[in-house]
Amino acid sequence: MSPAPPAAALEVSGLSHSFGARQALRDVGFRIAPGDFTALLGLNGAGKTTLFALVTRLYHSRQGRVTVFGHDIRRQPSAALAAMGVVFQQSTLDLDLTVRQNLAYHASLHGIAGSRARTRIEEELERVGLADRRDARVRQLSGGQRRRVELARALVHDPALLLLDEPTVGLDIESRRFLIEHVRHLCRQRGLAVLWATHLIDEADDTAKVIVLHQGQVLDQGPVPEVNVRAGVTTLRATFDTLTGQRQEGGGR
């Protein structure tokens, strides 16, 4: 019996999954500690979305284990899900409902209602600078604003782990910058653990941790400078290209 290590915010081990003959994930394992900003880097089709679906219990895998703050997603799904906030790749807001109605619905899905819900909704909307749009219908908001609403929504129940699947796709530079800075600020200030899936390499700077996922497998992971050293190059882009065997210059993504 070894003493239990402090529970990671998110721990994935030996996770594999296939859809019919196509193997989407192969023996994936990693660990995210509170306060970590971890970029899950992979091209489209690398298995990021499948990984998200398994971690958020949309469905189960046959092999492997996912735990959130020590709670197994299969055996203690309620405790695991209560601790996580999720921003999915596609927008999942009700367009005909107002910003506040959307957030209130989400709060109720976590058993929060009444004045507590109202307070939390105000706080999070304030934080993303959309408090004055609280009664606007989502349909009237821009893409960047909708993303901010989704971020606020994912944080309404005060999760300690935040998962974002390609959150910046389709956003302009300004909205993208706001989103990244906001989330990184939350990591530092609240000790929020973040898994940020992206195919945009520049979204992980040198202070971030990175998991390189390619064709369903983790090729390397760790703090960005360490991963670069192991790959024998100086930039994350070069590391990514080296690891995935793509050496073409200036792919722009």
Place this chain on the structure above:
Amino acid sequence: MTPVQYLRCLGGIVKREALRWTQQRGRFLSALVRPLVWLAIFAAGFHFVLGVSIIPPYDTYIPYEVYIAPGLLAMIQLFNGMQSSLSMVYDREMGSMKTLLVSPFPRWFLLTAKLLASVVVSVVQAYIFLGIAWFWEIEPPPLGYLTVLPALILSGLMLGALGLVLSSFIRQLENFAGVMNFVIFPMFFASSALYPLWRVKESSLTLYWICQANPFSHAVELIRFALYGQADPLAAGVVAGCTLLFMIMAVWGYDPGRGLLARRGGGD
């Protein structure tokens, strides 16, 4: 999770369903207009063709409009059930289903809450229809408006649960047109909604038994008898049994270890 939190979750899901219903004007209006079109045009046309003899629960000769009113109530609920399953398929394609499923509440509870939410909406629709139908001289006994409530709830549950089952097995939105052709129309037409089954029996015994086996017929009869303050135990039993069966199938269909989501996954 405490019981109070369960209630809050249920309340939130019902509220969202109600808001979506009232704020999507097209859906709101068509839900109200559809049965009225049947009543004002279809029933008026058949008024002169079909005579309905005295059959329980009616104790006198009745005009055709009065005969089909319970069938139209059930139709409102059928459409509503399919509508909510359509929105589930849509939600799943659009991703908002995920928002529901990552809630820490058990999945069977989330699905049941979703079902109850759609029943609340369908019962309100049914009463609005009854209110307007009064002007077509569809005037059940005053107490009938009360006794029909449990029938509407039960049949709403059954048809909503059927919608859930379909939504868990339909892969894509495009397949939903098939649901119209293969579920809504056959269920509606092969039932006692538009014509009394004794008449069907006179023309085709096979069709008669198909109608008898159709749970929708039993929903219609349950509502018909309840509207006139009478109970139809067979219909109630069939509807309750089907509700349970459909619900079990829906929970199975949405089980994270089985069902459609796991087999096919989300688009990657």
